Amino acid sequence: MNITGIVVEYNPFxxxxxxxxxxSKTKTNADIVVAVMxxxxxxxGEPAIVSKWSRTKMALSAGVDIVIELPYVFATxxxxxxxxxxxxxxxxxxxKSICFGSESGDITEFITLYNFIKKHETTYNxxxxxxxxxxxxxxxxxxxxxxxxxxQNEILDLSLPNxxxxxxxxKAIFEQGAQINPFTIKxxxxxxxxxxxxxxxxxxxxxxxxxxxxxxxxxKTIEHVVPETTFNELSNYTNAYDSFQHWERxxxxxxxxxxxxxxxxxxxxxxxxxxxxxxxxxxxxxxxSFQQLMERLKTKRYTWTRLQRFCLHTLxxxxxxxxxxRKDQCPYIRILGMNxxxxxxxxxxxxxxxxxxISTISKLDHPFIHTESxxxxxxxxxxxxxxxxxxxxxxxxxxxxxxxx
Amino acid sequence: MNITGIVVEYNPFxxxxxxxxxxSKTKTNADIVVAVMxxxxxxxGEPAIVSKWSRTKMALSAGVDIVIELPYVFATxxxxxxxxxxxxxxxxxxxKSICFGSESGDITEFITLYNFIKKHETTYNxxxxxxxxxxxxxxxxxxxxxxxxxxQNEILDLSLPNxxxxxxxxKAIFEQGAQINPFTIKxxxxxxxxxxxxxxxxxxxxxxxxxxxxxxxxxKTIEHVVPETTFNELSNYTNAYDSFQHWERxxxxxxxxxxxxxxxxxxxxxxxxxxxxxxxxxxxxxxxSFQQLMERLKTKRYTWTRLQRFCLHTLxxxxxxxxxxRKDQCPYIRILGMNxxxxxxxxxxxxxxxxxxISTISKLDHPFIHTESxxxxxxxxxxxxxxxxxxxxxxxxxxxxxxxx
Numbered sequence: 001m002n003i004t005g006i007v008v009e010y011n012p013f014x015x016x017x018x019x020x021x022x023x024s025k026t027k028t029n030a031d032i033v034v035a036v037m038x039x040x041x042x043x044x045g046e047p048a049i050v051s052k053w054s055r056t057k058m059a060l061s062a063g064v065d066i067v068i069e070l071p072y073v074f075a076t077x078x079x080x081x082x083x084x085x086x087x088x089x090x091x092x093x094x095x096k097s098i099c100f101g102s103e104s105g106d107i108t109e110f111i112t113l114y115n116f117i118k119k120h121e122t123t124y125n126x127x128x129x130x131x132x133x134x135x136x137x138x139x140x141x142x143x144x145x146x147x148x149x150x151x152q153n154e155i156l157d158l159s160l161p162n163x164x165x166x167x168x169x170x171k172a173i174f175e176q177g178a179q180i181n182p183f184t185i186k187x188x189x190x191x192x193x194x195x196x197x198x199x200x201x202x203x204x205x206x207x208x209x210x211x212x213x214x215x216x217x218x219x220k221t222i223e224h225v226v227p228e229t230t231f232n233e234l235s236n237y238t239n240a241y242d243s244f245q246h247w248e249r250x251x252x253x254x255x256x257x258x259x260x261x262x263x264x265x266x267x268x269x270x271x272x273x274x275x276x277x278x279x280x281x282x283x284x285x286x287x288x289s290f291q292q293l294m295e296r297l298k299t300k301r302y303t304w305t306r307l308q309r310f311c312l313h314t315l316x317x318x319x320x321x322x323x324x325x326r327k328d329q330c331p332y333i334r335i336l337g338m339n340x341x342x343x344x345x346x347x348x349x350x351x352x353x354x355x356x357x358i359s360t361i362s363k364l365d366h367p368f369i370h371t372e373s374x375x376x377x378x379x380x381x382x383x384x385x386x387x388x389x390x391x392x393x394x395x396x397x398x399x400x401x402x403x404x405x
Numbered sequence: 406m407n408i409t410g411i412v413v414e415y416n417p418f419x420x421x422x423x424x425x426x427x428x429s430k431t432k433t434n435a436d437i438v439v440a441v442m443x444x445x446x447x448x449x450g451e452p453a454i455v456s457k458w459s460r461t462k463m464a465l466s467a468g469v470d471i472v473i474e475l476p477y478v479f480a481t482x483x484x485x486x487x488x489x490x491x492x493x494x495x496x497x498x499x500x501k502s503i504c505f506g507s508e509s510g511d512i513t514e515f516i517t518l519y520n521f522i523k524k525h526e527t528t529y530n531x532x533x534x535x536x537x538x539x540x541x542x543x544x545x546x547x548x549x550x551x552x553x554x555x556x557q558n559e560i561l562d563l564s565l566p567n568x569x570x571x572x573x574x575x576k577a578i579f580e581q582g583a584q585i586n587p588f589t590i591k592x593x594x595x596x597x598x599x600x601x602x603x604x605x606x607x608x609x610x611x612x613x614x615x616x617x618x619x620x621x622x623x624x625k626t627i628e629h630v631v632p633e634t635t636f637n638e639l640s641n642y643t644n645a646y647d648s649f650q651h652w653e654r655x656x657x658x659x660x661x662x663x664x665x666x667x668x669x670x671x672x673x674x675x676x677x678x679x680x681x682x683x684x685x686x687x688x689x690x691x692x693x694s695f696q697q698l699m700e701r702l703k704t705k706r707y708t709w710t711r712l713q714r715f716c717l718h719t720l721x722x723x724x725x726x727x728x729x730x731r732k733d734q735c736p737y738i739r740i741l742g743m744n745x746x747x748x749x750x751x752x753x754x755x756x757x758x759x760x761x762x763i764s765t766i767s768k769l770d771h772p773f774i775h776t777e778s779x780x781x782x783x784x785x786x787x788x789x790x791x792x793x794x795x796x797x798x799x800x801x802x803x804x805x806x807x808x809x810x
Contacts, residue, residue, distance in 0.1 A: 256786050259786070260720075260722040260782060286798075288791060317665040317666065370667075374665050377665060381660065392664075
């Protein structure tokens, strides 16, 4: 069996994603596609517009064979930790390859880059420290250090988000000694940052969210850019859950948390650095929305993403202590869903796994699981009280989604 | 100047309260009435239906000369600590007497009782411990211990709520060596527990709240049982704040707090005893309202009030540690409002005060003030986001309300 891995958020799953699934399969000549997918919260430090269960259904319907959860402790982090978690899961599950989208589109660039940086590791880290001291944000510091190192600018443009992720996938593969072959598919910048829904059938997830949440447009507006299952799942949300999840629905809890937590405890929150905990306490009193809070928190030193993540960890009460547990390997495999092919594969692969395979999380007692279930509680509280119970219970008791084809 | 003290919640102020103010003045032959009033949260562990500022206006308009805040750390406690705080404030401010309502109505009964219990203190405490071990709630244990001690049942009925409070006022006066003469006015049980608004002009605060909050009746229904200022203040609330504060509006934050707090930290909450913190974590997942949560939490061992207080301290994140600071004396005097007579009195009395007199709380850095401002933040978050800012700022910057007559 040739199995390929992809790392995804599917927020929500759209026609572009369906294409990526097919292209990955073709490019790697795979029989099976396994997607490592973020749960209810995403890398940019924000809630997914629909739950992991809905997004799993969307993925399975579009040809993904197995969906595995990337736990909160990896999924809401900068590229390095994010990639370590994802690669270790793919390695455990027996993926022979990974296929990721990047601005570059050329896999040799990533490998050359990895070797180049490894060779100049000490200097590279020194440059990063220098840039951080100057008050650069972390991604800017990385990019600037790299630019200094690679002055001819011959290798990869590390200021682009998908190149950074790709580099860290490759790095994690080498560092973990994983038997995974990396492949990349070129993606255009426009696809990612578009704010408007185009007339053709491929739109970015960002534009879909903008259209549905900020512009509050009807679902019909995006019908032509998503598969039928996505459309149906999104319709269910507008009916049952009074529309989609987003930060503004969670903002009251964040405000409550900040205003009732003593400073010495707010300091214990992961990513609370350099007085950020004082800043948020001071600013949040006078703000009435998440957007307003973020605009006031923003400075040159912090990226929007970095601040959103800090807000997220504050909301989920995720501390430095619990994030200090080693994260070079994901300590369990949690399957969110599979089709018939995926199921057969898993039942064979099971014996070879070195970490527990869990169907419902109530079966395992691990600190990462505690963090996950707190995160899901927060996610659920953003919905009307009548459906919170169902969502919280699902986190504990939901078995993998099985699609019979 | 003859100054008398009363201890009040005014939730909300009604004609019965106005009568009590006048009767207290007559009975004690006083020139000035000072009311020690609970802030935004009350002894039964619930939020006041309107803020302390509104209730202060109501009191001043009805003849109270000075309103002083009973801080959260006293106001939300059982009778003993509640009374200690109130009496120490009245003593500082120079009250010559206190006049409280009671089911008994006979002050000699309270004094006899105090001496009687003092004489049998060791036995009394032993009986209380025995009853607590049997699984009695604290008030029941007190009443039962006392019944055993006073078998002829000749003194005071200590199972009645206002008699208990009265006893603790008298006890605190003796223990603090305060030069305060106690007086009591008989109040009928019916006044306190009525659920319906009567045709005549005196109704209980309970019935007013029931009518407005649970039965959602129009303000007109209660117009004949409250003074004009109360009616106007309540009208402002229905207009500006989308009606009144009550536990259901704060319940989402309580749920969030319980579901995101690690067990070892929930244990640190004041009044989290005997696994109550596990019980609430387990139960709250499946409840959709505060009423439902309370009904499921309730057992023989705990009174409704005891459980509401635990929920309140959980909501306000008030820990055992911060409540362990000695509370036999209130460490400051915070004036919420005064009329012309009250103002003159205060400006003379100021020099004699042994504790700071504060107008706005931003002027003093004391742990009780931190607790107070966290409590006010919670209280404010129950209102629409557009008015939260105003309410939170008021806590820090609001000067006393001055009425010029």
